[in-house]
Amino acid sequence: MTGTSKTSILILDDEPIVSKRLQPALEKKGYEVESFYESARAMARIRERTFDIVVTDLKMEGIDGMQFLAEVKKLSPRTEVIVITGFATMDTAKESMRKGVFDFLAKPFKLGEIQEVIRKAEEHIRLGE
Amino acid sequence: MFGLFEHIRTRLLRRRRRERVSLAALFRQFQQVLELNNRILTAIASMHDKLGGDYIFDVQYLRTSKQFIVDTVRELIDAFDAMAPGRYPGLYAIFRDIRHKLESEMERRPVLPDVMAMSFADIRLQDMDAAGAKSTRLALIAEASAGAVPSGFAVTTSAYRLFMELNDIEDEIVRLEKAWRDGAMTVQEASGKIRSRILAGSIPPRVRRAMARELETLRRGAGEGILRLAVRSSAWGEDGDLSFAGQYESFLNVRPEDLHDAYRKVLASTYCPAAMEYRREYDFKPDEVFMAVSVQAMVEARTSGVVYSLSPVRLGESGIEIAAAWGLGAPVVSGEVPADHFLVSREPGHGLLMETVAHKATVLRPGPEGSVVTEEVEASLCDKPSLSPGQIRLLADTAIRLEQYFKKPQDVEFAFAPDGALIVLQSRPLRMEVCDDPHSPDLSDVLKGYPVLLSGEGDVAQQGVASGPVFVAWEGRDLEEFPVGAILVAHLSSPQYAAVLPKASGVITDIGSPLGHMATIAREYRVPALLNVSRATLVLKEGDVVTLDAEQKTVYQGLVRELRMHDYLCDHMEETYEYRLLRRMLKLIEPLYLVDPEENNFTPQGCRTMHDIARFIHEKAVEILTEIPTSSGAAEACPGGRLELPVPLDLVVLDIGGGLDESCAGDGDKPGHRRTIRTDQVRSETLRAFISGVTSEGVWQSQPVPVDFSSFMSSMTRTFSADSAGVSRMGQNLAVVSDRYLHLSLKLGYHFTLIDCYKSEDDSRNSVQFRFAGGVTGAVRRSRRARFLAEVLNGFDFSVTVKDDLVVARAKGWMARDLGRLMRILGLLVAYTRQLDVSMVSDSVIYEHCQEFEHIAEEAVGN
Numbered sequence: 003m004t005g006t007s008k009t010s011i012l013i014l015d016d017e018p019i020v021s022k023r024l025q026p027a028l029e030k031k032g033y034e035v036e037s038f039y040e041s042a043r044a045m046a047r048i049r050e051r052t053f054d055i056v057v058t059d060l061k062m063e064g065i066d067g068m069q070f071l072a073e074v075k076k077l078s079p080r081t082e083v084i085v086i087t088g089f090a091t092m093d094t095a096k097e098s099m100r101k102g103v104f105d106f107l108a109k110p111f112k113l114g115e116i117q118e119v120i121r122k123a124e125e126h127i128r129l130g131e
Numbered sequence: 132m133f134g135l136f137e138h139i140r141t142r143l144l145r146r147r148r149r150e151r152v153s154l155a156a157l158f159r160q161f162q163q164v165l166e167l168n169n170r171i172l173t174a175i176a177s178m179h180d181k182l183g184g185d186y187i188f189d190v191q192y193l194r195t196s197k198q199f200i201v202d203t204v205r206e207l208i209d210a211f212d213a214m215a216p217g218r219y220p221g222l223y224a225i226f227r228d229i230r231h232k233l234e235s236e237m238e239r240r241p242v243l244p245d246v247m248a249m250s251f252a253d254i255r256l257q258d259m260d261a262a263g264a265k266s267t268r269l270a271l272i273a274e275a276s277a278g279a280v281p282s283g284f285a286v287t288t289s290a291y292r293l294f295m296e297l298n299d300i301e302d303e304i305v306r307l308e309k310a311w312r313d314g315a316m317t318v319q320e321a322s323g324k325i326r327s328r329i330l331a332g333s334i335p336p337r338v339r340r341a342m343a344r345e346l347e348t349l350r351r352g353a354g355e356g357i358l359r360l361a362v363r364s365s366a367w368g369e370d371g372d373l374s375f376a377g378q379y380e381s382f383l384n385v386r387p388e389d390l391h392d393a394y395r396k397v398l399a400s401t402y403c404p405a406a407m408e409y410r411r412e413y414d415f416k417p418d419e420v421f422m423a424v425s426v427q428a429m430v431e432a433r434t435s436g437v438v439y440s441l442s443p444v445r446l447g448e449s450g451i452e453i454a455a456a457w458g459l460g461a462p463v464v465s466g467e468v469p470a471d472h473f474l475v476s477r478e479p480g481h482g483l484l485m486e487t488v489a490h491k492a493t494v495l496r497p498g499p500e501g502s503v504v505t506e507e508v509e510a511s512l513c514d515k516p517s518l519s520p521g522q523i524r525l526l527a528d529t530a531i532r533l534e535q536y537f538k539k540p541q542d543v544e545f546a547f548a549p550d551g552a553l554i555v556l557q558s559r560p561l562r563m564e565v566c567d568d569p570h571s572p573d574l575s576d577v578l579k580g581y582p583v584l585l586s587g588e589g590d591v592a593q594q595g596v597a598s599g600p601v602f603v604a605w606e607g608r609d610l611e612e613f614p615v616g617a618i619l620v621a622h623l624s625s626p627q628y629a630a631v632l633p634k635a636s637g638v639i640t641d642i643g644s645p646l647g648h649m650a651t652i653a654r655e656y657r658v659p660a661l662l663n664v665s666r667a668t669l670v671l672k673e674g675d676v677v678t679l680d681a682e683q684k685t686v687y688q689g690l691v692r693e694l695r696m697h698d699y700l701c702d703h704m705e706e707t708y709e710y711r712l713l714r715r716m717l718k719l720i721e722p723l724y725l726v727d728p729e730e731n732n733f734t735p736q737g738c739r740t741m742h743d744i745a746r747f748i749h750e751k752a753v754e755i756l757t758e759i760p761t762s763s764g765a766a767e768a769c770p771g772g773r774l775e776l777p778v779p780l781d782l783v784v785l786d787i788g789g790g791l792d793e794s795c796a797g798d799g800d801k802p803g804h805r806r807t808i809r810t811d812q813v814r815s816e817t818l819r820a821f822i823s824g825v826t827s828e829g830v831w832q833s834q835p836v837p838v839d840f841s842s843f844m845s846s847m848t849r850t851f852s853a854d855s856a857g858v859s860r861m862g863q864n865l866a867v868v869s870d871r872y873l874h875l876s877l878k879l880g881y882h883f884t885l886i887d888c889y890k891s892e893d894d895s896r897n898s899v900q901f902r903f904a905g906g907v908t909g910a911v912r913r914s915r916r917a918r919f920l921a922e923v924l925n926g927f928d929f930s931v932t933v934k935d936d937l938v939v940a941r942a943k944g945w946m947a948r949d950l951g952r953l954m955r956i957l958g959l960l961v962a963y964t965r966q967l968d969v970s971m972v973s974d975s976v977i978y979e980h981c982q983e984f985e986h987i988a989e990e991a992v993g994n
Contacts, residue, residue: 112187
């Protein structure tokens with residue numbers, strides 16, 4: 003847990019609908035949220051500070067989501083990563099899990115579904131402290 | 132070799148099929164048509180559900196969904212063509228046209244309506260793409276009588292595109308915008324070059340002619356007065372006007388002869404630096420920029436200004452903020468001159484909370500030769516309030532009404548004419564900046580302080596936050612009493628509530644599906660809707676003020692202002708590219724324009740959407756089956772026969788698979804032999820239920836009603852079209868039945884009844900359609916029976932439309948989960964309505980019959 007009492011979340015997806023939908027909803031529930039549309043900026047940001055949870059798409063221009071995921075876990079092993087993607091395949095899911103992803107969601111998913119996954123990730127972090 | 136052999140085999144099969152399709156093959160094809168039709172309807176409903184905000188989806192989802200629907204409609208057309216080879220070749224051409232438009236949308240070449248100018252009086256909500264948000268909102272305000280607006284017209288987005296094409300500017304814009312976005316050019320440089328090209332452009336002749344026609348209409352409206360125009364941007368974008376004051380230019384007091392120049396200037400302002408920056412932030416693609424222009428007759432303004440229906444400066448307070456000055460309002464909007472400021476309470480009565488009167492030394496007025504001039508204000512008015520208390524209250528009332536109508540705080544530009552009339556010049560969503568106050572408590576902590584009445588249950592049909600008094604729609608309650616801004620609480624999400632949704636601030640039901648009809652309407656009007664909550668009608672009390680957060684499936688006691696504020700402030704998914712794309716694609720997929728088979732447009736060429744194609748095919752496929760029993764060409768005995776019933780229905784049953792016992796199967800030994808079927812040989816649950824209803828004791832109107840002379844004479848003058856109500860042959864009562872499907876076409880007396888019903892495997896995708904037309908008496912009595920039917924069917928949760936004596940009623944999904952019950956009701960209704968029109972001698976009789984039928988239904992079905 004970071005300095006404040008709020009759980010911090012970074013959202014990365016090159017389609018703005020994800021953050022525009024997710025950020026207000028999560029803030030309403032008391033999370034601290036930062037959104038990014040470009041992986042390079044998100045990469046720079048995770049080097050500046052630690053986030054409790056990272057929500058990231060896998061298929062984006064410029065960088066493979068897998069690389070971003072690997073970088074997050076390297077910089078902060080205790081950060082939980084939740085992967086979302088519209089190109090869901092069993093192989094993709096397996097590889098994500100192998101790299102230490104907390105959970106995996108295929109678009110389209112309901113807001114309630116990802117909130118539940120985030121709540122579980124948050125609980126997992128709390129138990130790990 | 133294999134390909135050639137397959138080709139020959141296919142040709143031989145096709146020839147054989149054209150000569151005579153076997154009944155078994157025909158039935159299999161019909162079953163496939165039904166299955167594909169239902170698959171299409173389910174996919175359409177699922178796509179529409181994504182508009183509600185409960186899902187996070189992406190472009191890949193849109194691509195996949197579109198492809199599934201396109202592929203399935205193509206299969207449907209092929210299956211139907213196998214039933215009736217070559218009968219409707221136009222279907223393929225229409226399908227290709229719609230598919231092409233969908234692909235254009237996917238590839239960022241939006242399909243725009245092919246119209247150059249539209250009068251405000253002709254603009255409707257679905258014209259937003261053509262007319263732009265500003266003109267469309269003014270038109271909606273006028274239509275809803277929410278305020279008076281200037282007369283005028285929109286020069287459309289298609290006109291803009293034509294202008295850009297004619298002047299060959301598009302590629303230049305793409306090139307310059309890319310250079311800017313890549314950092315090779317400043318936004319000022321790119322903007323300057325683009326605007327120069329636009330200002331030098333020629334207006335296409337077609338656009339010029341359309342403008343001239345609309346101007347002529349405005350001139351006639353102006354009468355003796357001199358016509359002057361206000362020319363403003365009307366930005367393209369589904370429901371959000373993603374601009375702020377001053378971003379796009381407006382030109383005031385334009386002479387008609389200067390309209391072309393003003394038009395070019397407004398188009399050019401689409402590419403001012405601020406607008407380009409803004410579009411980048413909101414992820415508009417370069418090809419997603421289309422400007423419509425709003426041309427309004429100038430209002431001669433004694434006073435004008437701006438109203439914010441919710442004060443953005445004093446976030447914690449509940450106030451309406453008004454800024455006003457003498458003369459034209461442009462200086463007030465841009466903040467160039469001192470203006471009077473009034474803070475007014477949002478509560479009814481609108482008490483004045485604060486007043487600041489400015490020293491207004493100058494005024495903007497129309498100049499004699501077009502454009503505007505600044506003049507000095509006469510001394511006695513400089514320090515006088517520019518609005519009277521009565522005008523302030525009128526403005527506050529209007530602002531609140533517009534906020535309720537558009538479901539979001541509004542930024543309203545207004546003018547008071549010399550005769551005192553209030554004119555709304557513009558109304559758009561109020562953009563409120565997030566207030567990063569370190570001392571303001573965290574929202575989630577604040578929410579913990581409010582009592583929670585309902586939480587965690589239900590399905591989100593439309594996300595959003597809504598507050599208002601509870602209106603519990605118990606059975607039979609008069610919905611006319613529904614107050615504007617109330618929250619509708621009902622046991623079932625029934626189509627009958629569709630009429631009050633525009634007035635509702637929110638909807639909560641015990642039972643209901645986000646795929647149902649009422650959910651569709653809630654999304655259309657963006658009314659926050661939480662369905663399937665199970666206990667809402669028990670927990671929520673009539674008249675209590677509650678706050679619904681549909682997104683979080685929570686209902687709070689009281690008015691939770693902080694939650695509403697948060698909802699106003701945060702970005703909405705309606706402002707994303709993906710949402711806009713979904714909405715545009717659904718316009719080509721979902722609307723049903725083909726409703727009445729009797730209408731002239733019930734042709735392949737009349738199809739405008741994928742849904743229309745599916746509807747057309749379903750109707751014609753049923754028609755093909757109903758031709759079979761009287762077709763002399765049938766080589767095989769029909770599997771079925773005449774149904775033995777205690778009432779003289781004279782019903783022939785045609786089994787297309789699993790509807791009757793095996794013992795009723797076609798008997799090759801006796802071609803054309805007519806069989807009798809006993810009711811215990813009927814396997815179809817829905818047909819058995821219908822029979823149960825139609826044969827209920829004492830319901831069939833066996834007592835002949837005396838036909839008075841005038842009724843009899845009017846019947847003699849009526850001619851019956853062979854295709855009336857879709858029945859292809861007079862006197863034939865026919866049931867087409869399978870284990871899951873039932874079609875009934877009945878001619879009883881002089882009216883026609885058609886029933887289509889489909890029972891899905893798990894009852895979640897059931898559907899029923901009921902159609903009724905005709906009668907022996909005059910038009911007035913027939914329309915009374917139609918109203919009787921509409922009233923009854925509405926009460927049993929059908930979605931009903933009435934046109935003269937044609938009644939069309941539908942139930943689907945959750946509302947049709949108990950098909951047996953609905954079919955018994957329809958059976959009762961068919962029996963009850965025989966010759967009913969003869970006794971419809973006055974309007975009061977309608978409701979007497981409604982009550983009597985409800986009593987009968989309650990006894991027979993248990994309601």
